[in-house]
Amino acid sequence: xxxxxxxxxxxxxxxxxxxxxxxxxxxxxxxxxxxxxxxxxxxxxxxxxxxxxxxxxxxxxxxxxxxxxxxxxxxx
Numbered sequence: 625x626x627x628x629x630x631x632x633x634x635x636x637x638x639x640x641x642x643x644x645x646x647x648x649x650x651x652x653x654x655x656x657x658x659x660x661x662x663x664x665x666x667x668x669x670x671x672x673x674x675x676x677x678x679x680x681x682x683x684x685x686x687x688x689x690x691x692x693x694x695x696x697x698x699x700x
Contacts, residue, residue, distance in 0.1 A: 635695035643685030650678030 632640070649664075653675035657664045664670050688698025 632689075633692040633695065635692055635699055636689045639685045639689035639695040639698050643682045643687075643689060646678050646682030646685060648682075650675050650682055653678060 653664055653670040656662075657670045660671050661669060684698055688694045
């Protein structure tokens with residue numbers, strides 16, 4: 625739990641970090657592998673649905689990072 629008024633709990637920090645990572649991966653998937661079946665960084669095969677799911681999951685994590693209770697729920 626947060627000790628100061630604007631300090632983030634570990635659950636909030638986790639949700640924020642993973643939200644940013646998922647959003648970046650989703651965006652990079654559209655930029656670096658724009659065609660169906662392309663590979664991101666030459667390793668990960670991605671497609672439109674895969675990129676959209678990364679964006680949605682990232683948005684959910686970011687939304688969940690707003691409070692400790694929401695962060696616990698979204699992290700589970």
